[in-house]
Amino acid sequence: MSALLSIDGITVRFGGLVAVDNFSMDVEEGRIHALIGPNGAGKSTVFNCISRFTTPAAGDVRFAGESLLADPQYAIAKRGVARTFQNIELLQRLTVLENVLVGMSSRVPGYFPLLPGARRRRIEREAVDAADEVLALTGLTGYRDTLAGDLDFGHQKLLDVARALSAKPRLLLLDEPAAGLRNREIAQVDKLLGELTARGMTIVLVEHVMQLVMSVAQKITVLSFGRKIAEGAPAEVRANPEVIEAYLGKRAHA
Amino acid sequence: MSTIIVQAVVSGIVTGCIYALVALSLVIIFKTTDVVNFGGGEFVMVGSFLALFALVYLGVGYALALLLAAVAMFALGVTFDAVTMNRIGGRLYTRQTELVPTIVATIGLSYLLKGIVRVVPYTEEPRRIPPLFNAPPIFVGDVVIQAQDVVIVVATTLIMIGLWAFFRFTMAGRALRAISQNARAACLSGMPVRTLRMVVWGLSAGIAAVAGVLFAPKLLITPDSGTLVMFAFAAAIVGGFTSLPGCVVGGIVLGVTQNLVGVLIAPQAISVTPFFIIMVVLLLRPQGLFGDAIALKKV
Amino acid sequence: MFGSPTLRQLAPLLALVLGALALQQLLPQYFLYVGNLLMMYVILVIGLDLLIGWSGQFAFAHIAFFGIGIYATTILGTRYDLPFLIAMPVAAMLAGAVGFLIAFPATRLRAVYLALATFAFAECAQWVARTWDSVTKGADGLQIPPTSILGYAVGNDQHAFPVVAIILALVLAATLYLQRSRFARSMSAIRESEHVASASGIDVKRVKILSFTLSAIYAGVAGGVYTLFNSFVNPDILGVAQLVLVLTMLVVGGSGSIAGCVLGAVLIGILPEVLRAAPRSMLVWQEFFYGLILVLAIMFMPRGFFGAWQAWRDRARHAADKRDAQASQDTRLRAKASTEASS
Numbered sequence: 001m002s003a004l005l006s007i008d009g010i011t012v013r014f015g016g017l018v019a020v021d022n023f024s025m026d027v028e029e030g031r032i033h034a035l036i037g038p039n040g041a042g043k044s045t046v047f048n049c050i051s052r053f054t055t056p057a058a059g060d061v062r063f064a065g066e067s068l069l070a071d072p073q074y075a076i077a078k079r080g081v082a083r084t085f086q087n088i089e090l091l092q093r094l095t096v097l098e099n100v101l102v103g104m105s106s107r108v109p110g111y112f113p114l115l116p117g118a119r120r121r122r123i124e125r126e127a128v129d130a131a132d133e134v135l136a137l138t139g140l141t142g143y144r145d146t147l148a149g150d151l152d153f154g155h156q157k158l159l160d161v162a163r164a165l166s167a168k169p170r171l172l173l174l175d176e177p178a179a180g181l182r183n184r185e186i187a188q189v190d191k192l193l194g195e196l197t198a199r200g201m202t203i204v205l206v207e208h209v210m211q212l213v214m215s216v217a218q219k220i221t222v223l224s225f226g227r228k229i230a231e232g233a234p235a236e237v238r239a240n241p242e243v244i245e246a247y248l249g250k251r252a253h254a
Numbered sequence: 255m256s257t258i259i260v261q262a263v264v265s266g267i268v269t270g271c272i273y274a275l276v277a278l279s280l281v282i283i284f285k286t287t288d289v290v291n292f293g294g295g296e297f298v299m300v301g302s303f304l305a306l307f308a309l310v311y312l313g314v315g316y317a318l319a320l321l322l323a324a325v326a327m328f329a330l331g332v333t334f335d336a337v338t339m340n341r342i343g344g345r346l347y348t349r350q351t352e353l354v355p356t357i358v359a360t361i362g363l364s365y366l367l368k369g370i371v372r373v374v375p376y377t378e379e380p381r382r383i384p385p386l387f388n389a390p391p392i393f394v395g396d397v398v399i400q401a402q403d404v405v406i407v408v409a410t411t412l413i414m415i416g417l418w419a420f421f422r423f424t425m426a427g428r429a430l431r432a433i434s435q436n437a438r439a440a441c442l443s444g445m446p447v448r449t450l451r452m453v454v455w456g457l458s459a460g461i462a463a464v465a466g467v468l469f470a471p472k473l474l475i476t477p478d479s480g481t482l483v484m485f486a487f488a489a490a491i492v493g494g495f496t497s498l499p500g501c502v503v504g505g506i507v508l509g510v511t512q513n514l515v516g517v518l519i520a521p522q523a524i525s526v527t528p529f530f531i532i533m534v535v536l537l538l539r540p541q542g543l544f545g546d547a548i549a550l551k552k553v
Numbered sequence: 554m555f556g557s558p559t560l561r562q563l564a565p566l567l568a569l570v571l572g573a574l575a576l577q578q579l580l581p582q583y584f585l586y587v588g589n590l591l592m593m594y595v596i597l598v599i600g601l602d603l604l605i606g607w608s609g610q611f612a613f614a615h616i617a618f619f620g621i622g623i624y625a626t627t628i629l630g631t632r633y634d635l636p637f638l639i640a641m642p643v644a645a646m647l648a649g650a651v652g653f654l655i656a657f658p659a660t661r662l663r664a665v666y667l668a669l670a671t672f673a674f675a676e677c678a679q680w681v682a683r684t685w686d687s688v689t690k691g692a693d694g695l696q697i698p699p700t701s702i703l704g705y706a707v708g709n710d711q712h713a714f715p716v717v718a719i720i721l722a723l724v725l726a727a728t729l730y731l732q733r734s735r736f737a738r739s740m741s742a743i744r745e746s747e748h749v750a751s752a753s754g755i756d757v758k759r760v761k762i763l764s765f766t767l768s769a770i771y772a773g774v775a776g777g778v779y780t781l782f783n784s785f786v787n788p789d790i791l792g793v794a795q796l797v798l799v800l801t802m803l804v805v806g807g808s809g810s811i812a813g814c815v816l817g818a819v820l821i822g823i824l825p826e827v828l829r830a831a832p833r834s835m836l837v838w839q840e841f842f843y844g845l846i847l848v849l850a851i852m853f854m855p856r857g858f859f860g861a862w863q864a865w866r867d868r869a870r871h872a873a874d875k876r877d878a879q880a881s882q883d884t885r886l887r888a889k890a891s892t893e894a895s896s
Contacts, residue, residue: 051752053748053752072756073751073752073757074750074751074754074755074756074757075754076752076754077752077753077754078754082752082753083752085748085749085752089746089748089749090745090746090749091741091745091746091749092745093741093745094738094741094742094745098738098741101738102738102739102742102749102750102753102755103753104753105735105742105750105753105754105755106753106754107754163749163753164752167753167754284665290665290668290669338848338851338852341852342851342852342855353611353664353665353668354605354611354808355851357611357665357668358800358804358847358851359847359848359851359852361800361847362843362844362845362846362847362851363844363848364844365797365840365841365843365844365847366841366844366845366847366848367844368840368841368844369838369839369840369841369842369843369844369845370841372837372840372841373837373838373841484673487669491669522684525680526676526677526680528673529672529673529674529676529677529680530673530677532669532670532672532673533670533673533674533677536662536666536669536670536673537658537670540662540666
């Protein structure tokens, strides 16, 4: 089976600092692939390369066989790649429903209000129906008309995921969806990710909450100081001495 | 080079020093609070009127008038920050969308000050402050330098050095630099951010008043004199908008350019010079000559 | 909330036009002049709101486009003998084209730099109007001759009144349509977060450029309207004072809503007339009042009168809901208590 996303030897430098160093990783279709590592290891930078918020100095990012690096940022969604943000970014003064509708921008036609009324209404109706479906899936239906800025932290995190989901992506990039959540909420995210894979979605997950990573990921890649130090099934990675060292430091390992 | 051009450059440097002072008053606020003070020109204008009132009505000496004006403006700056910016300030310093209220507030300030001065009967006619010294002009070859010009350059240099020392060596100055790096962290580490911001506004208004008093003898003052602020904006932008030395260089570049435009192109093009410079610099090199590269927000 | 505006929303526009036709005969010239002025300001403010309130771009060039609208309509009418119905749309398109062109470099700038660059542009435009003698007659200004629309002569405020009302009604209708479009949603998305908008597939640069263009077209239309009830224009119309006036209207009324813009334009637009009508003319206090109003509004009503009213209404509604819930709970408890007592 060929990879849906393949990252091939990317390097990113900020000034003199090498944030990501010749990093490669293949994500197979229908899997949850976790990307973990200590703070500052370069996980978000890898995400930013895939979603075109950063351009690597070297290497390539291919999605479904085609390079993403020639695309402008906004075209990535249309290709079928959606992302969430580590420090919740929401459209604060729009409602939950509107946030989700904005998330669909890449796949709903009609930019200007020049279409005849009936056709425009039909398109909008379909969009709203699809949005309601996503809200139901993420458990946000009850907050449909609440302003995003008024939601509590856990629901804001979910809304970020809902917005990304509404684009019906083939590949979903989740940047720490469980950070700061309570156990009950983490269980909710766990369940949601399970449902998404059941629907055949491919997910790349950056996360520090190991309980979630170990529970949902089929494959884990470990990044430290911008380099890949381990890759494999959860059990293998957990037992890898280099990984333990990267997380806990040399002495703890010895 | 003909004498006329040398003369234009020399007096451009002097005018540039005034622009630099006003630019400094704008930049110290922007650096530490992310607020662009569109009322900065009115600080200058009110400052020079206050000095004039002190000279005419209180009959005090020149130095005392300057001091009174600076102190009064310091108080005004502190008050404005404490009353207005503080109230709308809780929502800013982090988010780009909150730019509008701060700019609107300072535009309001500018109109408020201009409006108050306008209804004071004394301001109906353009006024002039007598020069600081009535010393005879100095001749260097064919180039004339007024005594007042020397005072302006010396005062600008002193204020620049003073500010540099303030930011470098005093606790308050260091704290302000920390705030400009990261306001939230500064706040969390227990710095009196609130008070320091008021001090910055006060300092800014005080410097503006000094600029106003120094400049007033060279031109008439009216309630509309605040438009001078556009030259200061241009100077600050040339200098990068966050750099103190940048203000001085920018001010001088602007003063000289303005005079050369007057001599070499056409006098009526002088008024458009600062705007033209602002547009060109922002389009070609938004970070100016000395500014930090404009960092994108981290995702 | 999507699709076409409802009839209930379009009805007031029809009322506006019919009302203007009726009032045209009843009101004295002076009131008609103020009416025309206010209607023109509404168009101008809504145009500015598209940029500031809807897409969050704090740009200051608006008044330049207004000036382009006035000068272009006048010059096309006098020099090229174009009728108003052609001259005004062409002028508006011209304003839009200039807006489009400056949007390219302007959208690269962020926040405060955008404000300063566009402010500088507006000042440059005023300077051009003042120095381009052969076209604008410089500081002397241009005479605006009376015009006619499809044989209907527009020579004074009375004639212009219903025409201005019709143009305003059309502009409002167009804005209602725009408000319900996906494009409006894209504009709010980039206002709230460019990162999210971009990651969601919105071409941020394109939306910004289109907002600039649209906003400039609105200002150009307002400029065309100006020529209907004024007989003279000079470069002062392009000054900072006009810009601050329009900005005050937006802030006081409440950006982000059509009703707020209308409210702001009327409240602030009428102020000079009120000051002038005071026993001893207080026109000299005008700047002071604008400044005071701006500062107080931004301190106490950051979302304008309309925003404050909305917040008050929401609170009232919320309180009412709470009362109802409390009341129904009380009845339940009482019912429970009575059943327990009887048993």
